[in-house]
Amino acid sequence: MKIDRIKLLNIDKNTLEFIEKSCQRDGFYTFSSEDAHDERERIVSTSGSHNCGGRCVIKAHVKYNRIVRISTEDDIPDTEKVPQLRGCLRCRAYRNRIYNCDRLKYPMKRIGKRGEGKFKPITWQEALDITADNLKRIMHKYGPDSIYIQYATGNEGKLSEKAWMKRLLGMYGGYLSYYGNYSTACTQTATPYTFGTIYTGNSREDWVNSRLIILLGFNPADTIHGTNTAYYLKMARNAGAKIISIDPIYSNTAVALADKWIPVRPTTDNALMDAMAYVMIEENLQDQKFLDRYCVGFDESHMPSGIPGGNSYKNYILGEDGSKISKTPAWAETITGIPRETIVELAREYALTKPAALIQGFGPQRHAYGEQVARGGTVLAAMTGNIGISGGWASGTGYPVENIYAASIPYYNPNKSEISMFSWPDAIVRGKGMGADLSVRGAKKLSSSIKLIFNLGGNCLVNQHTDSNGTAGILRDEDLVKFIVTNDQFFTASAKFSDIILPSDDMMEREDIVTPWDVGSYLLFMNKAVDTVFQCRNGYDWIGELAKRLGLFDRFTEGRSLNEWVEYLIEETAKKNPDFPSCSEFKKKGIYRRSYEKPSIAFKKQIEDPLHDPFPTPSGKIEIFSNRLWGMNNPEKIPAVPKYISAWEGPEDPISRKYPIQCIGHHSKRRVHSTFDNMGWMEEVERQQVFMNCEDARVRHISDGDMVKVFNSRGTVIIPVKVTARIMPGVASIPQGAWWTPDKNGADRRGCINVLTRYKPTPLAFGNPSHTSLVEIKKV
Template identity: 50%
Template sequence: MSENLLEKISSQTMKRRTFLKWTGAVAAPAVLGGATVANKLVPSPAAAEGTAESVKVVPTCGTLNCGGKCLIKAHVKDGTITRLSTDDDPRDKNADSLKFPQIRACVRGRGYRRHVYHPDRIKTPLRRTGKRGEGKFKEISWEEAIKEIASESTRIKEKYGPASRYGIYATGQTGQIGSGDTLIQRLLACDGGFLGRYSNYSSGQHGAATPYTFGVGSASSSLDTLVDSKLIVLNGFNPAETIFGHFNVYLRLAKKAGAKIYIIDPRNTDTAVGLADDWFPIKPTTDNALIAGMAHVMFSENLQDQAFLDQYCIGHDEEHMPEGVPAGESYKSYIMGVTDGVEKTPEWAAKVTGLPAHKIKQLAREVASTKPMAWIQGNGINRHMNGEQLSRGGSLVAALTGNIGVKGGWAGPGAAGIAKYVAFPSIENPTGLSIPCFRFTDAIADGENMGTAEGVKGLEEGQTLPSNIKMIFNIAGNALINQHSDINKTIELISDESQVEFIVTTDLYMTPSAKYSDIILPTCTFFEQSDFVPPWSYGQHIIMSQKVIEPLFDSKTEYEWMTELARELGVEQQFTEGRTQDDWVKWIINETRKEQPDFPTYEQLKKTGIHKYDFEPVIAFEAQIKDLKNNPFETSSGKIELFSKDLWDMDNPEEIPAIPKHVLLEEGAEATTKGKYPLQLIGWHSKRRTHSSYDTSDWMEEVEGNIMWMNPIDADERDIKEGDLVKVFNDRGALKMPVKVTSRILPGVMAIPQGGWFTPDKDGIDTRGSINVLTTHKATALGHCNPQHTNLAQAEKA
């Protein structure tokens, strides 16, 4: 790209068609939830790209936190990406390959070019000049930035101890070596240590809960086994929009093979519209009440798989309980009203969930009588205040119906991982301390009083953290402000320079989080660096993300500038081990080939970009079900624990029950505060963003605007019409955004697509629909996790 053209792109806000004309952008139409996007993102004329001889096609991969990790083919002419194409694997020419499906880009992937060539990219290092959050910065050199970061990091380490330094949860780059989140922890480990973290915002509750049922965190089969399912129930799961590990490919194949697909969700999602045979709308947080009503039908009509329960489970009835628990505490006793005097009939469940009793009975009978049946817990249920219990509830359904350890059945959330590789090596953190990632604001305000009860790992009972968080590295992330809960409260905390004394951010754009930084560094897109990119843990492929173009402006890769910082701190050799970023990509491939001789070489991956594994189906717990005596579950009982003695011993039955039952929540469906804030508010992952990435993209705005959903009944009560600007508020804050009035959402529920960039007006009211203005800082009880789908709010015409 010429200097003149680059200057124009970087300094002007262009109309989309002008930009397309200048840079030859292209994105093919995509099918989204059964509806084809209007032909607004269309191929440029062939002449705009150049002749075949002048264009080089380079396979690469997006490294943002999207589960698909799709193959992207960049068409490059004279150092400029002229257009993008995607996977065209001939092994899947009929779109029915179980092992080698085409890993094709969705509409977001096809819009990557706007991401790299957007005129609003940060172009040079910046230092804050005004108050934190004012957005006032001045340009500085890389040398100045590195020296200041090194000086502040050393000062804070020496004054407060190494555990005062924290790398915040960040997923803007998720490759093996290019992930700055991984790299900053490696660098700080070389320099004496840091406060680590564990869990995540998306599936933390699943990870915390599943071991209490199965003894391990991984409890699901490989995606190809869905083709053997006769009934698939997606519980709070919307893969058509989230592109969740290419689940859609296998759901389509399962449907083609005759499977029914049911959706349980407050929204009639794009997945439901495109794939489902039936939609079962229920109120948020009430999934376990639905399951209880279904269990009552099963127990009353003797539909449960009693032989499976008696042989493989504990806690389902009074005859199969752990020692030391009083009578009347089994799951069946809870369902039949022995425990609390309330029978969990379908009629009881209907009042709680909003789903008619006859639909609960229908679902119960079909789930119990159709085998194999896959009940799949999505991350939608996981982000609730009771997400751990909802996660356990889905596994309970699988046990009640005997659908564990069989092909086409399903045991727990997610799917089995197929991709095997040697990972980029980490360096042990000398402090040995880590906190739940969602509780970083607690560690800023009161870390010195946080101990094991608050989820801190690495402490003895009675000990607390040695320091509050005093320095934050926010590396390609937006959770410092935008993606964390209660934005107004978080801003108040982050703005106080006596709390966090220094904040470093790297990013492509001036995000809401970047505005609250002391130093901002311009980073690179995946097109501008090499990396090795596995999909989310259940992926069936690996992609080498090749460098396609030279870094734009004055940007550096995370590895490049951290190497400079390591040199300034005197730990360069330990940090790099003498390798460049590309050397590490080769190292991973070579080390992987030592264990897998048929794994492609570096040169082969440069040509193909992708390796798809030839694998045998993985059936979760098949060994245990075939031979429990020699392959017990890794629980204390050696069985599937529908009643957990470990949870019972925590002695917190209202928040952490020993069985997966319906619990009352402060902002749940039955909350007593509903007089003031009568509507439940949930978020969803829209097709136009990956978390908060692409919110700046005008192309993605054409795909889908930032619009709240509301049922016509609720809208009529408030004199709200389609397209009106609506104010949504609670005690934590307020936002304004346009509304879609639709029967595709349950009455009493509002839904806002998560990830909109916090954009307050002069009164502090958000104007971009940033849902975390309204969400709570309070973490979940068991896993100390993200509760951002459990909220009460009110709405009125703005």
């Protein structure tokens, strides 16, 4: 076995000896030194496969079978119609990730208590034998509801481990599925109650036709939210659009692109939107003709039959619904922190400037009643008549209506039970019989609690899930979850709670296909740049070995190699995209772009011909009042029209007297969720720190750079502070994604915001309420 690359990677002698012996014992070698002496530079086109808001062209420059630098797309003309897909600093720093000395190198088995982080190296053969034995035992004893593939976005490629595991477990009897996601659970659930779909966005190229763009918690400068999203906003501004940013933070998007910043208290966006609606109604600024023709439930004259009077949206806004509370700007000022004059001006501007786009980010709907935020924006879009027109925006989820079909690995799950991706702790603690509420779909109740978890490229076990300390306590109890397998590239906070850890290859050590968040424009092929190192293995490889132990290898593989599965996906994709390139051409170019003669407009057909192209709702119209939500008979938490509901641990919660600061977790430009947190280069870009308003710091005698204690009843984070005027008073923000690192006293020393967040799913989507936390901050 040649070890040129091992020397380059600087591993110790004992590790080298273990790897060599275990490779020989398992019958395979992980290192290929065929190109180790090739000094010619190869340029390999690839992309990123983690859950980044951008999907960019990455070019790996390879010498001696090692990536020596990374560049990006620069070989096509950069035009307004076809802008280059240029990588941000995350992927440009990727060498620091692939060659990080902390990469997992071999399979490991837990030897201490779960969560202690004590493991010993074992062979792949032993690791897969242990995994297969536990899978067989647990499936036989508890059934498919006990087997769970954890939500994970560390690898979003079409050939990811979770795709292969779904295929295998489906053949083995099934598994417990999940619905929704941590990012958009509330808006994906709520938006269809208004429009019947989540595809409510115009093409981004259409923003140049807007005269006014309101960004509600939308920060694509850092989150990216689709490669070149900030570029399209810049084009709109250059074309004359006014841009307003509504956000607790004066974000980089607001700094670079906005004409005005309106800070708003977290969880109170609906109060702002209610007051805007009040101004429009009182001043008769709403597009009544649009509301009369296309909408259900705005006023008493357009309500579904059989609904008692006083339940329209207009009744609610004017306080004629029994509450006797008019949603005036003065009412909203005390809740949101926005001056009433600003609210009036904003309402008039949105109502009188046409076309206009109210674009909702995903941050505002990640709170206690986030379903209301999503639907609230759709009502304002309807009231202003900005739906189905160029330059407008229907609001809600905002996914583009034009999409490229991209084939996936075929699988079938015979087990129909589904839980919300956020409710898995409940499915561990009280899973058997769970289903009396809306958290279980496909079955009346679960037949078992979760007993086995496959955590494949994810950090949601403790890091990205709320209440890290409480969740860790659940996972430590080996009487609850019997067996946990993690497959990853690093020893993450979640990996520490595994029984078996399996080292994964890197995105530049494999072939794959990835789609952007905006899947209407292009697909990317990820060419393999370098060979896999150490004992890291591709998912198809080791899951295929697991299939052998279950007697399913031939059925699982269908006789195909991994490369043949790549060809299969390309061929299936080409069947529904007539101009799709051949497999060899797609690999060579690394990208398939679809060109459009003109931007796509959501609901254009419905607005032009509502009789023949109705909205995909039960009524065929925009449902401001939802009969389906009315039928749930839970008006305090799931109202039939969107309403402001005062959040637990919001600014009006009495507990704010003890914990007076609202703490949120913004996305950092240095990470993709928790991916890249352990990269030294990214630490140089932006340190992990809590952002705090100058006045809040002054009264606490805190100075910029001090170490502070951020705490509530759930835990404590000790972290440096950034004192700044770029966050509104009464609000603090810790960039989400830092790896949970408790000290001996249980205080987190890295800045994991989920030490402070609460596990309490939202009422309809059972989604993630992570921006609903009250804390206090003190100088250490």
